[in-house]
Amino acid sequence: MAGIVNYISQSYDELKNHVTWPSFAEAQRLSVLVLVFSIIFSLAIWGVDTVFGELVEEYFIWVKS
Template sequence: MAGIANYVSESYNELKNHVTWPTWAEAQRLTIVVVVFSIIFALLIWGVDTVFSGVIEQYFEWIKS
């Protein structure tokens, strides 16, 4: 149990004294960058999925014939 308490204490000390936190403006800017790239990536995956679905559908129609 002492090991867990020591871990929590050292983690708190690390976060308080050794981590450089971003400014509020920088955090907002980086959040916007992440949101924009997430949307772009989601649209790209949706497009690839749509194309592959069409290709697979055509393949099975071709096999049926």
């Protein structure tokens, strides 16, 4: 049990004294950047999924006839 308490204490000390936190403006800018790339990536996946879905549908129509 002392090991867990020691781990939490050291983790807190590390976060408080040794981590360089970004400024609010930088965090906002990076959050917007992540949002934009997430939207672009999700649209790309949606497009590929749609194309492959249509291809599979056409394949099964072709096989069925």
